[in-house]
Structure formats: C-alpha cells, structure tokens
Amino acid sequence: MLAFGAPGLMELIIIGVILLIPVAIVVALVVVLTRSRKASGNNPNLKPCPDCGRFVSLRATTCPQCGCPLQRQQ
Numbered sequence: 498m499l500a501f502g503a504p505g506l507m508e509l510i511i512i513g514v515i516l517l518i519p520v521a522i523v524v525a526l527v528v529v530l531t532r533s534r535k536a537s538g539n540n541p542n543l544k545p546c547p548d549c550g551r552f553v554s555l556r557a558t559t560c561p562q563c564g565c566p567l568q569r570q571q
C-alpha cells in the first residue's frame with residue numbers, strides 16, 4: 498500500500514494539462530470580449546490615457562492606472 502498513487506501522478510498531470518488548454522482559451526476569449534466592450538463603449542465622460550490607454554474620467558487630473566497627469570491637449 499506504500500507504493501499506491503505513484504503511477505497516477507503522470508496521468509493526473511497529463512489530464513490536467515489537457516483540461517487547462519480549453520479553460521485557458523475560454524478565459525482568454527472572455528477577457529478579450531470584456532476589454533473590447535469597454536474599449537468600444539462610447540462614453541462621453543471617458544477619455545483614453547495618452548500613456549497607458551486606459552479610459553479615465555474627463556474630470557480626473559491624473560490617470561489612476563499609471564499616474565500620468567491628464568491635461569487638455571488638442
């Protein structure tokens with residue numbers, strides 16, 4: 498009984514990798530869809546940060562993501 502479980506480790510690792518691949522694909526798709534929704538949302542109160550590209554409020558003086566000072570630039 499002491500040797501029990503030894504042969505199953507490799508099988509568990511292989512099964513885990515096989516299961517992780519579709520899970521990772523689904524997670525990646527969800528992340529892409531979520532980001533595309535945020536980016537495509539035409540919110541007039543938001544503008545992209547010139548440094549990191551994150552959408553921040555027009556009232557914000559600095560970017561909460563990277564700390565870039567936000568000024569009106571045309």
Ligand SMILES: [Zn+2]
Pocket residue numbers: 546547548549550551560561562563564565
């Ligand atoms: Zn930024």
